[in-house]
Amino acid sequence: MHLSPDQIVYWQMGFLKLNATIVFTWLVILLLVVMSVLVTRHLSTNLQRSRWQNLLEVVVITINKQIEEVGLSQPHKYLGFLGSLFLFIAVCALGTMIPGFEPPTGSLSTTAALALCVLVAVPLFGIQEQGLARYLSTYAKPTIIMLPFNIISEVSRTLALAVRLFGNMMSGAMILAILLTITPFLFPIVMTLLGLLTGIVQAYIFFILATVYIAAATRTQEFAARDIAQP
Numbered sequence: 001m002h003l004s005p006d007q008i009v010y011w012q013m014g015f016l017k018l019n020a021t022i023v024f025t026w027l028v029i030l031l032l033v034v035m036s037v038l039v040t041r042h043l044s045t046n047l048q049r050s051r052w053q054n055l056l057e058v059v060v061i062t063i064n065k066q067i068e069e070v071g072l073s074q075p076h077k078y079l080g081f082l083g084s085l086f087l088f089i090a091v092c093a094l095g096t097m098i099p100g101f102e103p104p105t106g107s108l109s110t111t112a113a114l115a116l117c118v119l120v121a122v123p124l125f126g127i128q129e130q131g132l133a134r135y136l137s138t139y140a141k142p143t144i145i146m147l148p149f150n151i152i153s154e155v156s157r158t159l160a161l162a163v164r165l166f167g168n169m170m171s172g173a174m175i176l177a178i179l180l181t182i183t184p185f186l187f188p189i190v191m192t193l194l195g196l197l198t199g200i201v202q203a204y205i206f207f208i209l210a211t212v213y214i215a216a217a218t219r220t221q222e223f224a225a226r227d228i229a230q231p
Helices: 020-040 051-070 079-097 108-130 132-140 144-182 186-229
Strands: 009-013 016-019
Touching: 009 020, 016 020, 020 051, 020 079, 020 108, 051 079, 051 186, 079 108, 079 144, 079 186, 108 132, 108 144, 108 186, 132 144, 144 186
Parallel strands: none
Antiparallel strands: 009 016
């Protein structure tokens, strides 16, 4: 029994390794790219649309609505990044239903990479909305003494994102592996369904937290524009 897909090595030359985390990460990415190409190549604006286009529109509209409800007034600007995060984690969770599939989110390296994406995206979106000087000044509010604490907070919440996702995904896989060795098939099936539900919930939580962090980084500019618009 392995704790992480990192432990499954398919090829190695010196310090170079091709493990299950890398293989299944690229398989998930390839699947998302192929599906997006197939679904969007024959888009229609007529009343008669394919089932895949209807599914795509439901997913996009739902994600867009969630982003807007968090507090971002222009959700289309963040849809590509946040939607990709959610779909990647969700597909990894759905993949647990396939025998032999090792979800890359069960590796700390994958969850850390996803959290680093959020760490980089938050200041980029903040600078885009507020400008470099105004965004950097938020780290020194309400006083310059808070500068190191605000920086530590930025890094620690990113670490918490990675550890939370990794812990929840790995724990589900561990429980399922244990039950497979000591119980009949009924309990593993139930736990697989429970793990699938947990994975989708974790994808949603990760998506919402990333959206909240971006909203916090861009809210100053939006509040300023709102104050100017008020009489």
